[in-house]
Each structure stands twice: as structure tokens, then as C-alpha cells.
Amino acid sequence: MKDNNDMPGHLARRFQQIAVAVFLAEVEDAGFDLTPVQYAALATIKANPGLDQVTLAGLIAYDRTTITGVIDRLVQKGLAERRASSRDRRARELEITDEGRRTLRKITPAVESAQRILLRGLSAKEGEDLMRLLRKAIAAGNDLSRAPLRETPV
Amino acid sequence: MKDNNDMPGHLARRFQQIAVAVFLAEVEDAGFDLTPVQYAALATIKANPGLDQVTLAGLIAYDRTTITGVIDRLVQKGLAERRASSRDRRARELEITDEGRRTLRKITPAVESAQRILLRGLSAKEGEDLMRLLRKAIAAGNDLSRAPLRETPV
DNA sequence: TACTGATAGTCAGCATACTGAGCAATATCA
DNA sequence: TGATATTGCTCAGTATGCTGACTATCAGTA
Secondary structure: OOOHHHOHHHHHHHHHHHHHHHHHHHHHHOOOOOOHHHHHHHHHHHHOOOOEHHHHHHHHOOOHHHHHHHHHHHHHOOOEEEEEOOOOOOOEEEEEOHHHHHHHHHHHHHHHHHHHHHOOOOOHHHHHHHHHHHHHHHHHHHHHOOOOOOOOOO | OOOHHHOHHHHHHHHHHHHHHHHHHHHHHOOOOOOHHHHHHHHHHHHOOOOEHHHHHHHHOOOHHHHHHHHHHHHHOOOEEEEEOOOOOOOEEEEEOHHHHHHHHHHHHHHHHHHHHHOOOOOHHHHHHHHHHHHHHHHHHHHHOOOOOOOOOO
8 A cells, every 4th residue: 555654745744844843943043933824924914014914815825714813913922013994994904013023134044044944855956846846736726725825916 | 025935834834735625625525524634544543553642643743742632533433443552551552443444445536636636737757756855855854843753663 | 875795804613733731651770 | 679761641722724604894786
């Protein structure tokens, strides 16, 4: 029988498991307490000031029910703010705070270090290849998850 | 600034996200209710009758605190049994039930189909390359997560 | 304008994953 | 043998990620 550990689905789970562990370790070493998910959300808020939650979720492929809790924690840590939108009373506009900006700036080396560690078993070319193939497989499967990546709409 | 969506960590998360969605969809279409994690645990119990929980966790790289709940659900569904070990009174021996065996057999086509769908954007060679590179990166990072893969000890 | 459908956000519930702590039992070694 | 360390398992707490349902609001149209 084929080894279950060799199936693409299992490799996907393992790779993600290691990626999260490495990220958290590097970030903690740098003296911060931020998850990969929180980091991506914060960086995307900074790059798109005033965006609403659904747009944010689409830009980083999070489920809209997940993003609520993530933003809750960013707000609670004082890194982001959630305001009512003036144009659409259903929507909340998101902004990064000065503290959030400071954190992003200081945390960047740790985040980049994590990415290097994640690929440390591969040569530079192999790392490039892996990322290219992952991007291609992901693009083909984008709409298969409930939270697909959405190019900036609007 | 570099696009966050292009970082290896983000690609890892996305690939895993799609892998789980595809697995669940295929398995549900086949008329079953089993998660990727439950499937891997059940298949490993079948292949290693009487193994204990820590060994099972090591064979599929799950955390020991996660495996408890997974087995709870397999037992509750009648697919596996948990017995006290006679050799070590701390340990629990795991066995697959007839129902579990039947389920595994019938679910296999759906599981294989899921793996194909996950790689559907890639050529056969690209799929092979992706898996080879993932295996290599994972092997190099194995000990960086709290739940590393352990070759059958004993 | 009134109706209908879509959209933004939240919530409850469930299933991974992990941290850290704790209990019971086993192993090791002075 | 007796103290110490280790191991197998569980639990409480936290953070994703999802399903499905619900409210409030908006948009399009008859």
C-alpha cells in the first residue's frame, strides 16, 4: 500500500505545520507576539488603509468568519482600529495604528528569516521551483476553498 | 514592498487550505464524513494494529494533545477502538474495527481523487517535482515543529 | 416606492494545532 | 532499593478555519 505520508495532501499539512512553527519561533525570538495570520492581516491593512473586512479577507484568502476574530485580536493588541464606514453602514473600515506600524517595521527581519529557514533544506533554485509550483497549483485550485484569493476588486 | 502573498509561508497555508477543502468535498461526495486528519490516523492504525497513541502521533506527525480528540471521534464513529495496554498501564492500544476497515476500503477512490484534483494545475512532471521539493523541505524542517515525524521506533 | 436579492458582519458549533500543566506509571541508576 | 527522570495520556486555554444561520443594510427593479 502506498505510504500515506507521501500524499500531496499530507505534505501540504506538514509544510504548513513547519511554516507556522518557524514563524512563531522567529517572531518570539525577536520579542513579539504575532501569528502568521495576524501578520498578514496587519501588513495588508497597512497597504490598503480603510479597507473593509470582506475585502481584507479576499486579499489574503481568509474566511470572512475567521477574519472577525483575527481583527479582534489586532485591535485588542492596539495594532489596528475598526471604525464604522461612512459610506456603508454595514461595513467596518480598518486602519493600522502607529503602534501597528512600528511593530510591522521591527518584525520584518524575523519574518524574512522565517521564510529562509522554511526553505533551508533547498538550494536557491529549488526554493524558486517550489514556490513557482506551489503558486501554479494554488492558482488552479483557488476556487475550491470557501475562502479564495480575490484580486483587488473595486 | 514584496507581496506577502508570495512568501513561502503564505503559499504553505494556501496549499493546505485547498488540500483540506478538496479532501472534504471528495469524501462527502462519496457519502462519508471523515477529515483528512481522521483518515490518516485510521489508515495508520490499520497498518500498525495495537500501536499506542504516542507512536501513532509520531507516525503521522500529530501533536500528542491533538491525537486524543482525533481518536475520540474515530471511536465515537465506531471506526476504531481504544483499549488499555497490558504491557504498560499508561498506554492505550488502538485497533481498527470492521466498520473502520470497510470505510477505509470504500473511501480510497475519493482520497486518491482528492490528491489528483489538488495537483490538477500541474503536469505529471511538475507534480512529481513539487512533491519531491516539499519532501526535501519538510525533511530539513522536521524537528522545527512540536510534532515531528518519527520513523517507527521500537 | 415597495419588493427582492445580495452583501457586510457576527455568532454558535465543530475540528485541528499548539502551550503548558498535571497525574499515573515506568525506567534508570546511584 | 530508593530517589530521580522519563514517558503516556489528559486537560484547560488560545488561535485558526470551516458550516450554517442570522441581522442589518444596501442595490436593483417592477
